[in-house]
Amino acid sequence: MANITPSFKLSIKQGRVLILISILVTSFNLRTAVTSLTPLVEKLHESFEFGNFLVGVFGMLPTMAFAAAGIVTPAFMRKINLEKTVIAAMLFAFIGLLLRSYSMNIPFFLASSLIALLGMGMGNVVLPPLVKRYFPEKIGSISIYYIVILQIGTLLPAFTAVPLANLVDWRFSLGIWAVTAFISLALWLYVWFAYPAMREASVASSSSNNKAATPEIHNNEEDQLENHKTQGKVWRAPLAWGLALMFGMTSLNTYSMFSWLPRIFTSAGATQVFAGNMVGLFSALGLLSAFLAPLAAVRLKNPLPFVLICIFCFVTGYLGLLFAPLAAPLIWVTLVGLGPSTFPFALTLINLRTRTAQGSASLSSFGQGIGYLLSCAGPLMFGLFHDWFNNWHAPFIFLGFCLCVLFIGGLIVSKPRFLEDEW
Structure with a gap:
């Protein structure tokens, strides 16, 4: 078993639990920018005085951003890898959500929303291959876990948006979700920088546990990325x-x-x-x-x-x-x-x-x-x-x-x- 550094050893099982937690926290953050906004349109209208056309733009922006993310995310995964891609995704989500809460005009509000939504769209794309990489023998159960958490992350902002806005203001109601995005970012940074050997061991464990059910999972990610270019x-x-x-x-x-x-x-x-x-x-x-x-x-x-x-x-x-x-x-x-x-x-x-x-x-x-x-x-x-x-x-x-x-x-x-x- 590979030694885990820096200060203590983390078992393969503990490592996979940490990665699972990271996946679940990320899934929670994939809709917060969308459902935290819709209930607050009237309050935003009071601040920015926009018309019905802009309400339609708010409605189309998520799907447009998710579509764009579906196009650009493969380039990230080819240039870097899955873990760095999800780190970038949560960084965009965190920055966009934080900036949006400080918006002073509509162009800035739309631009910051787009940054957050692009990050969440990248998360949409990268989560399934992360599950495949680390849990190939438990695809069904892990999919249930992260999709349920995604739904909770969809519901909770919608139900709390107006109460939080009434308690403080709409900026706080929108900006609070930058905190959960930061938590997800911090978890993946911890996985990436503190325990690289744990990541390799976790993938190796997943592969050995699933030899009878799935083809071999490459431990060398650079080989995977090179194969991706030539597969078709x-x-x-x-x-x-x-x-x-x-x-x-x-x-x-x-x-x-x-x-x-x-x-x-x-x-x-x-x-x-x-x-x-x-x-x-x-x-x-x-x-x-x-x-x-x-x-x-x-x-x-x-x-x-x-x-x-x-x-x-x-x-x-x-x-x-x-x-x-x-x-x-x-x-x-x-x-x-x-x-x-x-x-x-x-x-x-x-x-x-x-x-x-x-x-x-x-x-x-x-x-x-x-x-x-x-x-x-x-x-x-x-x-x-x-x-x-x-x-x-x-x-x-x-x-x-x-x-x-x-x-x-x-x-x-x-x-x-x-x-x-x-x-």
Whole structure:
């Protein structure tokens, strides 16, 4: 066993626990810049006096930043490595969140938000290959852990944003999440600088524990990066496009509901408080999805039925919202809230459909980059269709078409295959 320095020895088991904690804390920070902002739009309007167009920009900025991160993150991983990439991601998130809380005008606010969101987008991409690298024999369980924590990190800022702003001010409410980003940054810096031998030993342990289940994990990361250059072009693989369609269409439907669900209920006669509670319910159901989807991906030989169930939930919930939104709102929102289970399902498939950490990194960056780029159109097109036709039928027909595309993506990724066999 390699000696661990500097002041005491850390066992392989302890090292892997530390890395797992680092992964979980990072996952908590991947949505805080998004959900801490939405409840504070009215308070920001009082400070900066912006119009409805800028509200739309706020809504599109996360998916645009995540798409950009999906494109640039592979370059980081090729130039440096996974650990340094996640350090850079959390550094961007920390700096962006901190600067945003000191914004004195809208351009500075948008620029600092973009920095934070780019860091979080990089974290989206790098987490799956980190799980593949350190825990290849526990992909399903570790995926559940970090996706659940991600959902908690999505819910908590949304529920605490207004109370914290009322207690102090909106700057404190937004800036407090820089603290959790700094904690994640500090953990990875500790892993990288204090215990390099522990990282090597942890990877070696993961590889030896999983020899019967997965191909060999390279201990030499430079060899992995060199292999990545010669293995092929990810965009040539049908699997990569199928995953991108799943990510994109799931995110498109999800962000459309985040943006327009309150308006759907208030236009039907519900109060703003009731509409806000329905959005909260829609968000909270992500926790249930975080448990169910990875299990389905791991245990089902053919996971396509799970995708069909999710699409059925979307369609049934949409029909209820369209024709009788106040007849059974809890049922409709619950169904629509379970539909996005295809997102954690796709996150888990990244590792199940690749043989190496480098394959996982390539599939993660391509799938999420292209997927988020596609999803940018969701809230905007939903609103435009509503304005053009002056009803909710056309927007939901648009979402129905996107669900057909989601089915095609699910059909592709559900077939047993590996990325490395296709590129």
